[in-house]
Amino acid sequence: YQRRVHGIVFKEMKEDNFVSLLILFVLCTQILCQGNKENPFNVVKGSIDKKNDFVWRWSIKNQNDPSPIDSRNPELMNGAVTLEGLDDKVIRLTIRNETGQRWEVPELNPEKGKNYQPALLKDMGFTFEEEPFTFQITDVGGKELIVSSSLTLGGNLHYFDKFIELGLWYPNKRAFGFGERCQPDFELCHQRDRCYYTIFNKDALNPIDYGEEPGANQTYGTHPFYMIPVKNGRFIAAFLQNSNAQEAIIQKRPDNTMNFYHRTVGGIIDIYFFYPCSANVILKKYHDLIGRPAMVPFWGLGFQQCRWGWRTLDVVKGVLAGYEQADIPLEALWGDIDYMEDYADFTIDPIRYKGLKEFVQDLHKRRIKWVPIIDAGLKYNLTTNKYTQIGEKNNSFIKSALKQATLIAQVWPGFTSFVDFSAPYGPSLWELGLSDFYEMVEYDGVWLDMNEPASFCPGECYPAGHEPIVDTTVDPKNHDPKEYDNLPYVPGKRDLNDGTISMTGYHYSTNEFGDKNYKQFNMHSLWGLYQSKTTSNFLENNLKKRAYVLTRAGYAGSGMHSFGWHADVGSTWEYLRYSIVQNFGFNLFGVPFVGGDICGFFGNTTEELCLRWMQLGAFYPFSRNHNDINGRSQEPYVFGEKVALASRNAIRQKYSLLHYYYTKLYEVSLYGGSVFTPLFFEYPEDEKAYQARNDTFLIGTGLLVAPVIYQGATEVNVYLPNENWWGHLSRHQYSTYNPNAKEGITIIVPASFEYVHALFRGGSIIPYQNALAAKVRRTELLRYLPMEIIIAPNGKGSAYGSLIVDDGDSVNPIKNLAYRQISFSFSLDKLTLGVNVLNDYPNHFMFEKFSTLTILGAEKLAHKPLACIKGKDAFLAEVKGKYDETRRILTYYISQASFYWSDITTITFEAQCTKESTYQANIIFILLFLHLSLIHISEPTRRYAISYAVFCLKKKKH
Secondary structure, X not given: OOXXXXXXXXXXXXXXXXXXXXXXXHHHHXXXXXXXXXXXXXXXXXXXXXXXXXXXXXXXXXXXOOOOXXXXXXXXXXXXXXXXXXXXXXXXXXXXXXXXXXXXOOOOOOOOOOOOOOOOHHHOOEEEEOOOOEXXXXXXXXXXXXXXXXXXXXXXXXXXXXXXXXXXXXXXXXXXXXXXXXXXXXXXXXXXXXXXXXXXXXXXXXXXXXXXXXXXXXXXXXXXXXXXXXXXXXXXXXXXXXXXOEEEEEEXXXXXXXXXXEEEXXXXXXXXXXXXXXXXXXXXXXXXXXXXXXXXXXXXXOEEEOOOOOOOHHHHHHHHHHHHHHOOOOOEEEEOHHHOOOOOOOOOOOOOOOOHHHHHHXXXXXXXXXXXXXXXXXXXXXXXXXXXXXXXXXXXXXXXXXXXXEOOEEEOOEEEEOEOOOOOOHHHHHHHHHHHHHHHOOXXXXXXXXXXXXXXXXXXXXXXXXXXXXXXXXXXXXXXXXOOOOOXXXXXXXXXXXXXXXXXXXXXXXXXXXXXXXXXXXXXXXXXXXXXXXXXXXXXXXXXXXXXXXXXXXXXXHHHOOEEEOOOOEOOHHHHHHHHHHHHHHHHOOOOOEEOEEOOOEOOOOHHHHHHHHHHHOOOOOXXXXXXXXXXXXXXXXXXXXXXHHHHHHHHHHHHOHHHHHHHHHHHHHHOOOOEEOHHHOOOOOHXXXXXXXOOEEEXXXXXXXXXXXXXXXXXXXEEOOOOEEEOOOOOEEEOOOOXXXXXXXXXXXXXXXXXEEEEEOOEEEEEOOHHHHOOOOXXXXXXXXXXXXXXXXXXXXXXXXXXXXXXXXXXXXXXXXXXXXXXXXXXXOOEEEEEEEEOOOOOOHHHEOOEEEEEOOHHHOOOOEEEEEEOOOEEEEEEOEEEOOOOEEEEEOOOOOXXXXXXXXXXXXXXXXXXXXXXXXXXXXXHHHHHHXXXXXXXXXXXXXXXXXXXXXXXXX
């Protein structure tokens, strides 16, 4: 082991040198057992007010700590520490500079912690030592140590102007998250003892990150959040709210615990710890903090096609014809930079893409959407470019410290400027471009690319003879163009200006013009989020459409405004497999609507690879085939009928479950959580489920998907935890719950070229429409296709599920309560299905009518074949079921039902139905009898008849 700070490294040692081995053993023992005793901070004063037990504050003093990185690094002498009990599962620790203001991430979520309930700190297991300052957190009740900065456990704290480090100890060596990155395993630092991970928004060809030093393989987004499993199937988590360039160093310890060292070049320490609970609860708490995901329009779940390299509109028309002829479902076509004139935003090439407006109008008639790419940099030309002129006039661009004028870099259109979304007129300039472009062509969403922001020249570059328009509103003393030229420490050892604009570029500040903190050095990784927010607001406020914004760059909370994809992945089997892991990561980060470029973006795919990727990618939440200009065409129909058949079947398999997908996405928009989930999140104490983490995935909690992810595979091994599992197409029961078993079974299924293996999990109730039989091409047809509700009971005979319905495209449906939410609960013991409308909505759709109810594993109901369907005020129907003895499936079917699922309150399964609605018929009969026969019956009979009528009335509470 190498000592982290002020370290000793034995570079050469002979294996037979006993003395050297003994010295090394003693040193390693001291390092591991005692940690770094040079933590410079002591507590000097505090104001821990027990009367206000939700917030504690105290100060720590820097005891002249020499910089562990570079002697030029100026010290921060004192720190102001604040501890807040935000919730009984969330605690916040901040360490600021006591003597001077430093950059802090602005509040990005207006409803931050909306569902939190402040907790008393004295009950949250937080304690600290004063000399030196260290802290530790135990689980509520003090039974389990979950976080520590103790020196004896390898923790530390260093706080300098350009180098901050917080070293933590965790009780498990497994961790997940801390992205964005493309990694071969969902577990960070898998099969390695020490790893380096950098995060800082960068334009990258999506390198595979193995955690090797120096760790400069980060990609497009900044999400400093990670989870760690602890005892009893629970997880803990941490989120470092810091937007500066940063890295994590993971050091695994011999006792299967871990040190996690946070390092950053700026800002403050602002870290949130999440206490032990289930993975789903952790994610709900985290998403409540950063902002729950935006809801996607229903059409967005359909299959989509794009390519960089469709050089003319005629090529695009040919693609459309290819899809139609091959009968492959297509929901949207995308426009890459080919459609632009000289690659400039908000333009259309007048020759190559002449007639684009009319073509998109025709697409809309066919119920197909069109989504264009819009890059980050605006072409800079004071003479000819409208947006350059307006931006200069209104001071709407990021400024250069070198020129004291608009910062200019270089991207696809040549020299470009970048909107300052902090400036008063910055967002309106961007919205003007979006509005102008909509007048040219009525697009249905926006694809934001290159928005880290990326630049082909590092920092800044200017055209020959450029005469800058000097910004006179700022004090040049606040903006040193060389301020970050010689940083004592750079995460990943990669120049921060590499591939992006200058770190000294500055933004408008609400405090004062040119505030020294409002620089790219601090705000760089937030730029993509601000651009996404502005774009989303425009689509919803001006076009009155539910925003459909895809972004490459993001920060924690980006999911409130936009969706994600993996960007530049290679056409290899490795990238196909790792796309599952990347989807897991995005779901942790609050971006559940995500997917990779199906068949790969760069390089040449093959027929087999593209077939298998189409099968896998069809089950992504966001499904789009996309590749670059240098590769071969990879639209699925170009490979022939084998790939076309696999593609249309896989897409329609997903379409059969599209209302299930939509409901799961709605639920995470309402509550937070994950849609695309690793199996072990639901079975955290099953080690075999953990071992299968990279090969299969859950959609929600009820659907397990087992794709083919290896070249040449003829069969697939699928691990099924101890529960009931049924094939979603065959309805064959693959596994039965065993109350005496601690683990499940592994099944072997053929690696079909025609269908994707997916299974229903016991305990689930799932809405299903047979899109395969209906040969659905557009998602709009699913508004009319009959819906089947499938009950898959668990080992205890119960199941739960939900269905959420809206018009599919309205703005702010959650805020406006413009949706219907129905919950289902089934009990085999009580022989009932309960239906509860949690939120109602005035409009109904055809598919909501009762059509088919299917119960899997229904042998106990074979002797009770009647479904007695009851509503709030009336008995609705009696339906006789059809029992399949071979598959043990009971099916109830009504061809033309007059009622909707939301009209139902209870369905009981009986040998004979008791129709409460007969009371109402009896009342009518008795009253008619009394009217007609008043003079012909005796008084006792009349009294009895009236009493029975009153009884019937009371029974129905009329």
